[in-house]
Amino acid sequence: MSLDGHTAIPPMPSVPPRVPGGAAIPPQPGAPGAGAGFDLVGWVSAKRHRTPPGVFGLGPEPRSADEKTLADDAIPGWKLLLRAALNAVVAWELFLYAQPAITWLFQLLFPGEIAAVQRNDSTAIMIANILWVLTALLLIWIFGRMGRWRAVGRRYLLPLLRGLLAAQRRHAAQKAQKEKEAGGEPQGIVDPWAPLRAVAEVGGLAVLDAETAQGLVGDVDHQRLLRALECVRHEPARLRALLDAVREYGAVACAHPSGARELVGRGPANDLLLRQLRLGGAENVPKNPAGYRGADIALDPLLLGTSLLAVGPAGSGKTTRLTRPVAEALCLQALTGTAVVVVVGAADADLGPAAWYDVVVAPGAAQSGDPQAGYGLDLFGGAQHTDEAAARLADALLPDELALRTEAARLALQQIVGPFEAGYGRLPGVRELVLLLRGEEGAWAALLAAVRESGTLDRHQHELAQRERLHGLADDPGALLADRLALLDRPVFARCFNASAGDPESLPLFALRALDHPLRVRIALPDHSHPEAARILGRLAVGQFLHAAGSRADRSLFAGLVVDDASSAVDTHAIRGLQRLRSANGGAVLGLRTLVDVPEALRAPLFGAVGGRMAFPGLAPWDGKLFEDAWGTVWVDERDVTRALDTSGGVLRRSFRGVRALLEGERAQTESVTTRKVERRRWSASDLAQVLPRGHAVVSLTSVDGSQVPPLLVRLP
Structure with a gap:
C-alpha cells in the first residue's frame, strides 16, 4: 500500500475522466433498472416552485395563515x-x-x-x-x-379540488403522450430529452424515445444522462461517444459503475429534478412563520452543504426519519453521477440494505461469513503524505479524555510511519505498528536495518533516535497508542485492515481518498461486540472523510457524510473539517443522542460550525438550552385581550344575540384589546423538552449562499 493512489478501491469498469459513470457502458446482466410504467414526461412536466428556500418544489406552495385561520383549524x-x-x-x-x-x-x-x-x-x-x-x-x-364556510372550504373542498386537478394533469399528460405517439404536437408538455435532442442527429434518440414511451426510463436514468451531457458538452470527441452510446443502448448508456439504475425499496420522498428530499410538513402553528405554514420542508445539497446536526434520544426517530432518508437521497444522487456518499453507523442501524451501496466495510462481519462485507478499511486512506496519515490515525486512537496528549501522540506515530514507509516501501500493518510503538527489540532492529538498506537513514536518523529514547518511559505516548491500537489487532478483525508481514492477505481496502468517484459507501461499526474499537473506527472514518473532502482537487461531486451516532466522532479536528466543507461542495448529517456525549468545550463550537439544527422530542432541558441560544429571539405582537359577556340592551337586542349565539356557536362578548411589541424566544428549552409532540421535530436550515430557513415545527413522515 502507498499514499499515491495505489490503495485498493472497489473494482469498477473503466471510467473516462469527468464523465459520471463512464461513457457507453453496455447493459450488464441482472442490473436493476427503472420499474415499468414510470411516466417520465409527466414527472418532468409537473409544476414546481423554487421559493422560499427549504420548501419541497413538488409539494403545495406555502399559504399565508393568520391567527383567525389557526383558530378555525383548531375547531x-x-x-x-x-x-x-x-x-x-x-x-x-x-x-x-x-x-x-x-x-x-x-x-x-x-x-x-x-x-x-x-x-x-x-x-x-x-x-x-x-x-x-x-x-x-x-x-x-x-x-x-x-x-365559517371559508374554513369548511379550506379544510375539505381545497384538498378535493387539488386531487381533481392532479388527476386532470395526469390525464392531460397521458393524452399528450398518445398525441405524440400519433404524430401530434402536444401543448404544455416538456420534452424530457430536449438538451440531448439539440445535439443529437435525427433518429439518434429513437431507442431512448421508445423506452420512454414504454415507461422503462426512470428519473435516475434521466438525470444521469443529462449530467453526462453537461460534463462533455464542450468536448466534441467525448460528446460523440456519449451520443453513440445513447443511440445504441438507450437509457442504459453511461450507467453507474455498479450497473444499478434504481435503489431497492426506495421511498417516494425524493425529487431528483431539484435534488430535493421531502423531510416533512410544516405545521399550522403560531410559532411557524406564516410563509412556511402548511408547506413541505425539504433538504437539498445547498442546504446540506452547511451540514446538519440532529439531537434526540434513542427512539425519537433520528435514524428512520432523518439519517436513512438522507442516505437514500444521496445514494440516488450518486447513481445520477452528482454525489459521493459515505454512511457511518452501527452494524444493526437501519441505514438501508446492502444493495444500496457499492462498498460495505464491516469490520468483523467478514469473519462471521457475511457475504456483503467484502472490503476492509485503509487506516491511512485519507491523506496524501505519511505525516498526515499518521496524524489522522493518532487523532482517532486517542479518546476525548486524552486529547491533551494528542500532539505527543501524533509525533510518536509520525516518527514510525515515515521511516517505515521509506524502509519497506509500504505502510505498516496493525501488528507491526503495535510492536514498534511498544519498542519491541526485534521489530525495532528490523526497522533500523530496512531504513539503512534503503539509504534513507541520514534523513530519518534523528526522529528514530528520539522515538527510541522514549521507549519504556512513564510518559511515553507510544505505549498508550499501542494499547489503543491493539483493540484493532484482534482475530475477529483479521484481514479487515492493513496487513503486516506474514499476515494473510487483507481484503480489498477502501480508501476514503476516493471521493472523486460517485461511490456509495457504508461503514458498519461493531458497536455491540467491540464498542471501543467502533469508537476508534468511527473517529477515523469521519476524520479521513473531512480531510479528503476538504483537500480534493475535483469538487464537481457533492461529498455527503451521514453519521448515525456522531458522539465519538466530534472533536476539534472534526469541527474544523465541518467548517471547510461549505466551500468544498460537501456536507454532513450528524446524529447525537444528547449533547452531553460531546465535551463541554466543543458544544458551542459544534453549533457554530453547522448551518442546520434539528431537535427531536424527548430532548433534555440542558440540550434545549443550546438550541434556544442558537435560534435566538424574535419580535412579536403581544395582544392582551379582556373579554366579558355582552348583557347590554333590551329584550329585542338580547333575543337577536341569542339567535346569533345559536348560529355561530359562541355567545356575544365585548373585548378590550391592548397590543404591544415584545421580544420572545423562538423556541425555549422547556418547549423543546416538554411540548414537542411525538413524530415531530423543530428544524432550522441555512443555505450555502446564506439564505436561512427559520426554526419550524415539522411533522415527520
Whole structure:
C-alpha cells in the first residue's frame, strides 16, 4: 500500500475522466433498472416552485395563515360542519320565505318597479334580478361568516379540488403522450430529452424515445444522462461517444459503475429534478412563520452543504426519519453521477440494505461469513503524505479524555510511519505498528536495518533516535497508542485492515481518498461486540472523510457524510473539517443522542460550525438550552385581550344575540384589546423538552449562499 493512489478501491469498469459513470457502458446482466410504467414526461412536466428556500418544489406552495385561520383549524370537524349546515339552512329558508318582505322593501325603495316587472319590461326584470342576486350575496356573506364556510372550504373542498386537478394533469399528460405517439404536437408538455435532442442527429434518440414511451426510463436514468451531457458538452470527441452510446443502448448508456439504475425499496420522498428530499410538513402553528405554514420542508445539497446536526434520544426517530432518508437521497444522487456518499453507523442501524451501496466495510462481519462485507478499511486512506496519515490515525486512537496528549501522540506515530514507509516501501500493518510503538527489540532492529538498506537513514536518523529514547518511559505516548491500537489487532478483525508481514492477505481496502468517484459507501461499526474499537473506527472514518473532502482537487461531486451516532466522532479536528466543507461542495448529517456525549468545550463550537439544527422530542432541558441560544429571539405582537359577556340592551337586542349565539356557536362578548411589541424566544428549552409532540421535530436550515430557513415545527413522515 502507498499514499499515491495505489490503495485498493472497489473494482469498477473503466471510467473516462469527468464523465459520471463512464461513457457507453453496455447493459450488464441482472442490473436493476427503472420499474415499468414510470411516466417520465409527466414527472418532468409537473409544476414546481423554487421559493422560499427549504420548501419541497413538488409539494403545495406555502399559504399565508393568520391567527383567525389557526383558530378555525383548531375547531373539531363535526362542530364546524354542523354550524355550516345550520347557517346554510337558515339562509335558504330566509331567502325563500322572506320574499314578501323583500318585495315590499323593493317596492318601497323603487316605486313602480314591481308593476314594470309585471308588464314584462326587460329593463325592470334585469334590475329586479340584480337586486335578488345582491340579496342572495348579502345573505351568503352574513351567514357564511357566522357558519365559517371559508374554513369548511379550506379544510375539505381545497384538498378535493387539488386531487381533481392532479388527476386532470395526469390525464392531460397521458393524452399528450398518445398525441405524440400519433404524430401530434402536444401543448404544455416538456420534452424530457430536449438538451440531448439539440445535439443529437435525427433518429439518434429513437431507442431512448421508445423506452420512454414504454415507461422503462426512470428519473435516475434521466438525470444521469443529462449530467453526462453537461460534463462533455464542450468536448466534441467525448460528446460523440456519449451520443453513440445513447443511440445504441438507450437509457442504459453511461450507467453507474455498479450497473444499478434504481435503489431497492426506495421511498417516494425524493425529487431528483431539484435534488430535493421531502423531510416533512410544516405545521399550522403560531410559532411557524406564516410563509412556511402548511408547506413541505425539504433538504437539498445547498442546504446540506452547511451540514446538519440532529439531537434526540434513542427512539425519537433520528435514524428512520432523518439519517436513512438522507442516505437514500444521496445514494440516488450518486447513481445520477452528482454525489459521493459515505454512511457511518452501527452494524444493526437501519441505514438501508446492502444493495444500496457499492462498498460495505464491516469490520468483523467478514469473519462471521457475511457475504456483503467484502472490503476492509485503509487506516491511512485519507491523506496524501505519511505525516498526515499518521496524524489522522493518532487523532482517532486517542479518546476525548486524552486529547491533551494528542500532539505527543501524533509525533510518536509520525516518527514510525515515515521511516517505515521509506524502509519497506509500504505502510505498516496493525501488528507491526503495535510492536514498534511498544519498542519491541526485534521489530525495532528490523526497522533500523530496512531504513539503512534503503539509504534513507541520514534523513530519518534523528526522529528514530528520539522515538527510541522514549521507549519504556512513564510518559511515553507510544505505549498508550499501542494499547489503543491493539483493540484493532484482534482475530475477529483479521484481514479487515492493513496487513503486516506474514499476515494473510487483507481484503480489498477502501480508501476514503476516493471521493472523486460517485461511490456509495457504508461503514458498519461493531458497536455491540467491540464498542471501543467502533469508537476508534468511527473517529477515523469521519476524520479521513473531512480531510479528503476538504483537500480534493475535483469538487464537481457533492461529498455527503451521514453519521448515525456522531458522539465519538466530534472533536476539534472534526469541527474544523465541518467548517471547510461549505466551500468544498460537501456536507454532513450528524446524529447525537444528547449533547452531553460531546465535551463541554466543543458544544458551542459544534453549533457554530453547522448551518442546520434539528431537535427531536424527548430532548433534555440542558440540550434545549443550546438550541434556544442558537435560534435566538424574535419580535412579536403581544395582544392582551379582556373579554366579558355582552348583557347590554333590551329584550329585542338580547333575543337577536341569542339567535346569533345559536348560529355561530359562541355567545356575544365585548373585548378590550391592548397590543404591544415584545421580544420572545423562538423556541425555549422547556418547549423543546416538554411540548414537542411525538413524530415531530423543530428544524432550522441555512443555505450555502446564506439564505436561512427559520426554526419550524415539522411533522415527520
